[in-house]
Amino acid sequence: MIDTDFLRELNRFNLIVTKRITSNYAGPRRSYATGHGMLFKDHRMYTPGDDIRAIDWRVYARTENYYLKNYEEERSMTVHILVDSSSSMNYGKPYTKFEFASMIGVGFAYLALKENEKFKFSTFDEHVATFRSSRGRGHLAAMVHYLNSMKPRGKGNFKESMDSYRKYIKGKSVVIIISDFLTDPDIVEKAMVNFAKQEVKVIQVLDRVEKDMLLQGDLRLEDLESNSTMRTYISARLREEYKNRLNDHTAKIRQGCHRFGAHFEQVISDEPIFDAFFRILR
Template identity: 50%
Template sequence: MIDASFLQELQRFNLIVNKRVTSKYTGERKSIGSGSGTIFKEHRIYTPGDNFRAIDWKVYARTDDLYVKMFEEERNLNVHILIDTSGSMAFNEKFDYAAKLGLGFAFLALKNNEKIHFSTFAKDIATFKGSKGQRQILTMMDHLNKIKPAGVSEIFDSVRAYKKGIHSRSFIVIISDFLTDIDKIIASLKLLGKGHTVRIVQVLDIEEKDMPLEGDFTLLDAESDGKLRTYISKRTQQTYVKRLNQHVNEIRSACNELGFQFFQFTTEKPVFDTFFELVNS
C-alpha cells in the first residue's frame, strides 16, 4: 500500500533526484539543426542545401568563409512506465516496491514537464488514464493501491500491443520480476528495438533470489494456482540459484546487446536507495 507519506518523501527527495534525472534526460530531449532554435550549439561550414538564412555573416566578415549557426532545440520527452501486475508480483512486498518505483519515475517526469504514459500488464496491457498535471500522481497512486496482482504474465503480447502506441524516441521503464519464459522476455525486448532509452528493472524478494528454505514444502504457483509438494535440499537450493542466475544473465546479455540498462533489486533494499541508483545511472 502506497500512502501520502511516500509522496512527501518524494517531494523531499526531489531536489536531488530531479537534478539527476534532468541531466540524464537532456541528451534524449535535444535535437540539433541549423537556423533558429533555443540554444546556440556551434558553427558548421556552409554546404549547398543548408538554410541560407542560417549563415553567420559576422563570421563571414572576419574569415571570408561561410558558416551556419547550429542550435539545440529542447523537446518534451515521452516517458513510458510499465509495471508487471501478474500473480507472481503478489509475493510479499514485490508489487508495492515496483509500484513505488514506477510512481517515482512518473513524479519526476511530471516535475520536468515530460509527457508520461503509465501502464500495467499481466495477461493484457492496461493503460492508466487519469487527470492531468500534478494531480495525476494522486489518482495514479489510488489506481495502484486498488490493484491486486493476479494471473499469468504475457509479457510478449503486452509489449507487442503497447509498442503500437510508441511513435517517437522515448524513455521506457519496465518493472517486473521477469520470472517467466526467457524466450518471451528476450523477444519482447527485441520488439522495443533500438533508438529508445530503456531501463529494465527486475524486482525480487530475497527469498526468491537466495531460496533460504530446506525441508518439506508445498509450493504454490502464484500465476496458475498449481501446487507441488516437494522436499527442498541443499542441492535443490543450489540448482535453483544456478538456474535463476542463468535466467538473469540471459536477460542482462540481451539488454547489453540492445543497448538497454538492466537492474536487479531485492525488496529488502530501501526503495529510495534503489530509486537514486536508477536515476543516477
C-alpha cells in the same frame, strides 16, 4: 500500500539519458535548428540550398554578407513506465513485488515531472492497460491511487504485452520495464527488439524468500498464476540447486537485455526503496 515519502529524496537526481532524444514536444532537452525556434543561439554563413527565410537581413545590411540565424529549440521525450501486474507479483514482504515495482515506476514518473518531461504509465499481465501521457502532478497522484487499489491477477504474457505496447512509442523515448521476469529468458530477449532504438532500463524485482530460498522442510507451494499447489520437501541441497538455477536464469535475462543496449538491474523488495532506486540510476 505504496509509500511515496521517498520521492522527496529524488530531488537531487536527474534522468540519465545516453542515447540522443528527439521529439515534437517542448521540454528542457535542447537540439539545434536553423529557422524559427525558441532561443536564438548564433549565426552561420548562408550556403546554397538553405532556407532564405532564415537570413538575418539586419546583419546583411551591416556586412553585405548573408548570415542565417541558428536557434536553440527545446525538445523533450516521453518516459514510458511499464509495471508487471500479473499474479506472481502479488508476493513479498514488507512490500509485495507489485508494490515495490510500482514505487520504482512512480519514482521515474516523479523524475520525469521534475524535468518537465511527459510520462506514460502502464501495467501489464496478459494484456497492457495504458494511461494517457501527462506532465501533471495531479496525474501522478491519480496513478498512485489507482496502483494502491489494484490487485495483481492473471497470467503474464511478456512478449505479447511488449509487442502490443510498441505502437505507443513515438520517436525517441525512455522505456522503463519492471517485472519479476520469471519467464523464459529467450522470450524476454525477443521482446527487447521492440525497444532497440530507445533508452531502456529493465528492472527485476524479487522477494528475499524467492531470491535466497529462505524455505526448508516439508511445504505446500502454490503457483500464484495457475493456482495449482504441490507438496515438496526442501532440503539444503535443493536450496542450493534452486539458487544456482535462479542466478543462471537472471544472468540470461541480463545478457539478453545487454544485447539490445538495455540496462538491467535486480532489486529485492525488502531493501530500502531509495537505495534500490539509486542503484538503478547509477
